[in-house]
Amino acid sequence: MEAISKEESSYGYRKLSIYLRRHHHLVVNKKKVYRLCAELYILKPQRRKRIQHPRRLANNREISGSNQLWEMDIKYVYITGEHRFFFLMSMIDVYDRAIVDYHIGPSCEGQHAAQILQRALWKRQLFENDSRPVIRTDNGPQCISHAFEEGYERLGVTHERIPPKTPNKNAHIESFHSQLESDRLSAAEFENYQAAYAVVTEYISLYTQRRIHGSLYDLAPEQFIRAIANHEGNPFVVKV
Template sequence: MLKVVKLGRSTYYYNLSVEGKEKAAPKGGKPKGYSINIDSIKICDDQIKEFILESINGDAINYGYRKITHHLRRYYNLIINHKKVYRLCKELKILKEQRVIKSKMKRVIAINKIITGSNQLWEMDIKYGYIEGEDKFFYILNLIDIFDRSIIDYHMGLHCESKDAAALLRKCLIRRNLFEEGANKPVIRTDNGPQFVSYKFSACCEELGIEHERILVKTPNKNAHVESFHRILEDECLKINEFQGYAEAYRVVNEFMEFYNNRRIHSSLRFMSPNEFYNLYFGENLTNIEIRV
């Protein structure tokens, strides 16, 4: 019969066993309205609320309900748990706002690659300069194409934040005509600086459809091309100039960037400048020139 009606035997016999039985009373009950202290004296909830208000007007001004619980136990000798304190604080409307826990951005570790053309892998990093006359530092955020060694663009200023890194990335895509949807975007490689691990920069890469990979800690060799450029920048520009003001530093660095991209020859680029090499071999995959990173 059970097979005909497609009913399991266990279901049938379970229903028989519970049929006619009264429903069990719900577990739990109303709050008692009091707690006790270490001397077993009852303290009503209204009095505990007064203790809580006294606490947050004193030493516990910035405490959450868990710390208030320990405060009540230590200074008022109450035997009370954090759940009740939470309920009382909620009734008093003094609960602190919960912090928003952001989901962690996926971290992609830099892996070994073989680069055979421009716009396949870009590296980004920050170099610091010093202004002697004003006794302060400035930042130069550079983005280099590791194949043609071009500094596609850079950001220079007295601060360097994640929004500056995101803006620089967008400018470089526009310069290389890669901003449009559907274009083959390069991989961007950085270290683990605060500008690059930020949600703003990660969200920018996700929006642009760019893969962002970060090198492991203490492995600057994985970012070798931009680090090499920074050594050139230090030796041929920053070290030999004592800047008296930010305007002078900006002018000298800008002139050096133009010299580096358009006139400074590289032996690895067949003794051409970066822009000359890029314009000559743009769009070609040179199998006889392979860069392993």
């Protein structure tokens, strides 16, 4: 084919079809061009998408202590007075149910997810530990971004993602956000960002420090953590 010369030689069958229609006024579709290229042995090999960070699917696990599995997810909070949403990204420890760290802001990107993880490791004093928690998320853009993937690899943490349409695999953080909605947000009409921020941060403090959890021997997460550390409660296993 004379059309395939010089710069046109770099075209695949789809771009070559466009070139033939525009410059040679040929009535030809890309399927026919594909067949002709294949017959002439000039078909360009299909480029394979390079996956820098392999996807790890969430595994069934048995959690027997804190800092083994953390779940992370995003909730949108509406500000009535400003007619806009802001983002709450929270990270929960599946075993002790504490909100280890969170991000609140008008935007939420992969860099924020990486920052949450770094702060959470610092708060739990895990930088000196060889064993670090597995981070479980859904497949949102923040959690599949290069910024987050590079962050968890740099911090030596394993990241696993739940299959699509399986929120039960992220049940603990989903439950926290649902509780926040029913206890504080459902009846609230915030005039501005500052008012919404104050309510959400106050609830996170309440949830972690004082709110009774039936699954934690009727203790708040921080009370439960101290009880386990002082051998005042019986450890248990959480199956996820």
